[in-house]
Amino acid sequence: MxxxxxxxxxxxxxxxxxxxxxxxxxxxxxxxxxxxNATIGGGARSAELTLPGFVHDPYSAIHPLAICSPFMSALPLEKYGLEFIQPPASLAHPFDDGTAVVLKESIRETIETVGGADGENYRKLIAPLAERWDALAPEILAPLHFPRNPFLFGKFALKALRSARGFAESHFEGSRARAAFAGLAAHSMIPLDRAGSAGYGLVLAITAHRAAGWGFPRGGAQKIADALAAHFQSLGGEIQINxxxxxxxxxxxxxxxxxxxxxxxxxxxxxxxxxxxxxxxxxxxRYGAGAFKLDWALREPIPWRATGCDLAGTVHLGGTLDEIADSESKAWRGEISKTPFVLVAQQSLFDDTRAPAGKHTGWAYCHVPHGSTVDMTQIIENQIERFAPGFRNCILERSVLSPLDLQRRNQNNIGGDIxxxxxxxxxxxxxxxxxxxxxxxxxxxxxxxxxxxxxxxxxxxxxxxxxxxxxxxxxxxxxx
Ligand SMILES: Cc1cc2nc3c(=O)[nH]c(=O)nc-3n(C[C@H](O)[C@H](O)[C@H](O)COP(=O)(O)OP(=O)(O)OC[C@H]3O[C@@H](n4cnc5c(N)ncnc54)[C@H](O)[C@@H]3O)c2cc1C
Known part of the structure; x- marks a missing residue:
């Protein structure tokens, strides 16, 4: 033996x-x-990347899947200092006309920002799935198996297996709902005309309407790793860093x-x-497209033009479905988009532990070709200026992480694939x-x-x- x-x-x-x-x-x-590494947590870490007193999340920032995870939500992590903050809105998707679709826990309030017949279309699609998330989550967040709720899972899967473009164009009449759905589905980091990309959009839309929605930890993403590690060690587990x-x-x-x-x-x-x-x-x-990541220390909040962006923890920048689909296809094909889909997080608006009094942090990334060495700093900041004129004047300091920087810091991020x-x-x-x-x-x-x-x-x-x-x-x- x-x-x-x-x-x-x-x-x-x-x-x-x-x-x-x-x-x-x-x-x-x-x-x-x-x-x-010298610190634990992989993609759930925080660091003072810019100036003293500014706490940044170099990797993950917004954690709907941690909040909705059947495994993590059942752990006693509050005991180890983990507290999720839920901003008034999970997501804002602004447009060039100065308005935005804003996803709040209340579907009724959300569809007021979608407008027209699509508000009702959105409610009919998302509300029944959001109500059944507790039964759906163990089916979706698992390996292939025979579902315990075949009818519910089948209802989800028939939609999820579609391409995001096909789904958005067949369910929504107007450009606002189509664009917002494209932004949700673009988290997949695959072209939006590929089968299965709709599934990512659906899961993220559903989680936005759950209690706590797209929340994030008070004090930074590291708090998730630290709480998991403390729980593990309390059970007798050992951790060896470096x-x-x-x-x-x-x-x-x-x-x-x-x-x-x-x-x-x-x-x-x-x-x-x-x-x-x-x-x-x-x-x-097969590894996927890469991420190009920026973090900013800001003298003031991002000056969004559209009402509602200041209520959201996450803001999706990319305009229309066509624009977002084009930028995602380019990243996949190995080309650079001059107007990429940019994901922005602004945790300090709702968490005063992230920056010195009156100051703020900004977090953003866009998708780029696998292993790309092109500096996207100006391109990302141009997209933010498009929806928040004057943004550059707010920047005190920035941190830049290219796809290869992400890989150097964590070997799992091959070519910047997150x-x-x-x-x-x-x-x-x-x-x-x-x-x-x-x-x-x-x-x-x-x-x-x-x-x-x-x-x-x-x-x-x-x-x-x-x-x-x-x-x-x-x-x-x-x-x-
Ligand atoms: C820029 C960025 C933004 C993201 N945004 C979000 C977000 O907002 N929300 C979200 O839910 N997810 C987000 N993610 C994705 C999320 O962070 C990952 O999917 C998640 O961390 C994967 O967890 P994991 O345990 O599989 O691997 P990882 O978190 O990658 O952890 C792997 C660990 O293994 C260690 N390691 C690697 N090689 C070795 C070795 N040879 N020996 C010992 N240790 C080794 C690494 O240092 C690392 O600590 C983001 C990721 C990145 C990079």
Whole structure:
């Protein structure tokens, strides 16, 4: 009988690594998490990137999926200092005419900003799904399985499988609702004429109408990682930082090893243990477009032209469906858009811990070709000026992170891909390979628990949760 130092080791302390660690320690196992960086959290971290006293989120900022995650929402994370702030509106999508569609928890108030027949069309589409989110979430945020609520899931899937463009054009008559839906679907980082892109738009629209909606942690995204880590450690888990794993054989003996990493790193670290067929399938895994990220220290709030933008934690800039679709297609094809879809977050408007009194932070990124080296700073700031004239005068300092900077800071962000692989239909529920148990690597004791597994990118911990479920079942004969 082999002598193991740990029951399980998790490589990487992103939200999914921490989630897996929590599930395994909760089951009574001894678990070590090793992290390459000096700070834990992967895509859920905060730092003073610009000036003293300004707390920025270099990566994730807005956390509807953490709030709505069946796994994370059930954890006692408030006990470890996690408090979500919900701004009066989840999202604003401004237009050149100085108006905006504003998504609030109340669908009635939201559709007043959509206008015309589309307000009612929006209500009919989204309200029934939002009301059933608690039943829908475990079906959507999971690997392929026979749904417990086949009728409800089928109703969602028939819509979700469509392209965002096809969905928006067939359900909405006017440009406002079509544009707002395009912005939601553009989080997919895939072209909006691809099948499955509507699903991203639907999930984000639904979560905007739930209590807490598109909230974010008081004090910064790091608070999520810190609360998960504190909970994990309270259960007996250990975390070792500053430890980059280069070869899986160098780890202490453990019955299970879970990679909170993407396929390319797994090939580097554990390739010698993998069967040739699986290796070649991992080599074919497709990474997506990159992100170009900016953070600003601001002397005052962003001076939005449209009413309602000052109520929202997130603002989507890109104008019409055609413009957004064009910019997303360009990023996918390897071209630069001069008017990209820009996602802006303005947490300091609602969280006074983010900046010195009277000052503010700004967070934004746009999608660019995988591995792009083009500086998008001016292009992003031009898009903000378009909807908020005078924005540049508010800037005290900025931090710039190119796709390759993102990868240098976290090796999972390959070529600036922030979702652990492209979210195309063939890689949503079948990532990293087609398998009924996508978390199991066909080598003794090896598993993958990162966003390169279902249900994919975002801070929700569901990949880690399902991977831990597989480990407990396959290695320890336990039912979850
Ligand atoms: C710019 C940006 C904006 C985003 N915005 C949002 C948002 O607003 N909302 C949202 O929900 N999601 C957002 N995301 C996505 C979200 O952050 C990720 O989907 C999520 O963090 C994935 O979690 P993970 O645990 O799978 O991996 P990660 O969070 O990437 O964590 C992986 C960890 O593994 C470590 N690691 C890598 N290689 C090694 C190694 N060899 N040895 C040891 N450790 C290693 C890394 O340092 C990292 O800590 C954003 C991401 C980025 C980059």
């Amino acid at each position: 082999k002598n193991y130092k740990y029951d399980a080791i998790v490589i990487g302390s992103g939200p999914n690594g921490l989630a897996a660690g929590i599930c395994l320690t909760r089951a009574g196992l001894s678990v070590l998490i090793v992290e390459a 430890t980059r794993v280069e070869n899986v054989d160098e780890l202490p003996p453990a019955k299970a090893i879970l990679f909170d990493l993407t396929p390319r790193q797994i090939l580097q670290i554990a390739g010698h243990q993998l069967p040739a067929g699986y290796k070649s399938r991992l080599e074919k895994f 979702n652990g692989g492209a979210g195309i239909l063939s890689q949503i529920y079948t990532r990293p390979v087609v398998s009924l148990n996508p978390y199991k690597i066909p080598a003794k004791g090896l598993y993958i628990c990162s966003s390169s597994t279902p249900p994919g990118g975002g801070v929700h911990g569901m990949c880690g949760f399902h991977a831990a479920e597989a480990v407990l079942r396959d290695e320890f004969g336990r039912k979850f």
